[in-house]
Amino acid sequence: MSRFLTATVVGLLLAGTLALGAMAADDWPFWQRWFARVPAITGFGGNANAIPDLRSDFGGEAAPLTRRQPEPRLVAPLRQADAWMADRNSDAFLVWHDGALVFEHYYRGDAATQRPAGAMAKSLVAIMVGRAIREGAIAGLDAPVADALPEWRNDERNRIRWRDLLAMHAGLAWYRQETSPFSDFQRIIIGSDYQPRALALPAVAPPGEVFDYSAWTYDIAGLALARAGNAPYEDLVDRWLTPPLGLGPMRIYVDRDGGNVHANCCLYGRADDWVRLGALIADEWVAPRLLPDGFVAEMRKPGPDRANYGLGIWLGSPYEARRPIASTRNPYPTPVKSVIEQSEPFAADDVMIFEGVGQTKTWIIPSRRLVIVRFGSAPQDWDDAMVPNLLIRALQ
Incomplete structure (x- = not known):
């Protein structure tokens, strides 16, 4: 050589x-x-x-749910809904009605399978804020988040309330979507300490005015919850929700061993855990024991710039045939451009939705004491009203 x-x-x-x-x-x-x-x-x-292979294991041993046979008027609609779900890439389909699980079909895996909830994790964050208020760790929805985040106390972000975070009206900037390993976008997603970048996001709009579907908003909420509760986010879930609801084992993405969870997404758990969480919202007699009086009613109030989004939860009314995820009046770039297809209005005006990824979701209809959970990937011919309306009309 x-x-x-x-x-x-x-x-x-x-x-x-x-x-x-x-x-x-x-x-x-x-x-x-x-x-x-x-x-x-x-x-x-x-x-x-x-998702990187770093997850924090939490949750408990799943408590058995009350089960019973569906009412006769639900039998045929459930059979039709099951066939519809089976033809559309579904992995699990569960229905809770009037205090009991009346239907469950696991097309892939079984009841113990841990499934990706995607953005339904945001709804868990909103519920956790309610629990923190109930436990006295947060003063209320209108308290400034800066009470828990000193990084925000000396600039215009000190005006952002917990309500603004959960309604995605915080007015914070996005990191522009880029593939470069030197970009803030990649570092906040898969870096081993995303907290400094998340808490450095500047304000670009007054809080409470502009809707922006933002993952970082809910990651920040998770960070602030951990500080307000003086414990890691997942430990607070175990303290405030797992025992009373009987939640099963869960995993969530953390940026490093012993680091911070990405509370906005990437949560794995049993399908029936979302029945429990949906029932918490649907059952007025249960919610006051765990959530502050009137908290569910606050969750159902639409934001000023988005009539279909409340506090960590999508609202079924008003009807939109193509419900957009991102704001159409967004003053800064956002990579989220998804729409949800729906052929007709929901047959009840109080439908609420935990919205996941790939049409994984939980529909909650308090007026019918009904919770519907679906896990799976997105089919081409999805109709968001199909299954809820089948069951709502059967219960009229």
């Missing part, structure tokens, strides 16, 4: 070693995760939204 070739190889090895050292000093877990995502984010296959 010539001296020139030898020098070149040694130089490359030295450069590679220095590069690896720089990556390790920078944030080695981030680089491992980013390289695992490279094929997808550069268009060569894979999953750009793949």
Whole structure:
């Protein structure tokens, strides 16, 4: 081997070693995760939204739900709904009515399977804020979030209330969606400490005025909850929700071992846990024991810039044939452009929805004491009103 070739190889090895050292000093877990995502984010296959394999295990041993046979008037509609769900990439379909689970079908896995809830995790955050208020850790929905976040106390973000965070009217900026490993967007998603970037997001609109469907808003809510409750977010779930509701084992993405959870998403748990959470919202006699008086009514109030979104929950009215996720009057860039297809208005005006990913969701209809849970991927011919209206009309 010539001296020139030898020098070149040694130089490359030295450069590679220095590069690896720089990556390790920078944030080695981030680089491992980013390289695992490279094929997808550069268009060569894979999953750009793949979640790193760091999760915090919490929850408990799932308490048995009361079960009974459905009322005769529900039998045929449930059979029709089951067939419809089976033809549309469903993994699980459960129906709770009047205090009991009356139907469950697991097309893939079984009752104990931990399933990805996606953005339904945001609804859990909203419920946790209610529990924190009930427990005295937060003064109320109109209290400033800066009470828990000193980073916000000396600038215009000190006007942001818990209500603004949960309604996605906080007025905070987004990190522009980019694939570069040096971008703030990639670092906040898969970095090993996302907290500094999340809490550095500046205000770009007055709080309470502009709707923006934002993942960071709910990550920030999770961080603030942890500080207000003086414990990790997942520990607060175990303290305030797991025992009274009988929630089963759960996992959620954390940025590093012992770090912060991404409370906005990436929660895995049993399908029937969402029956329990939906029933908490649907059952007026249960909610006051765990949530402050009137909290569910506050959750159902639409925001000033989004008639279909309350506090951590989507509202079934007013009707939109194509319900957009992002605001159409957003003054800053947002990567969320999804719409939910719906052929007709809901047959009840009090429908609320925990909205997940791929049409994974929980419909809650308090007037019928009805909760419907569906897990699965998104089919081409989805109709958000189909199954709820079948069951609502059967109960009229």
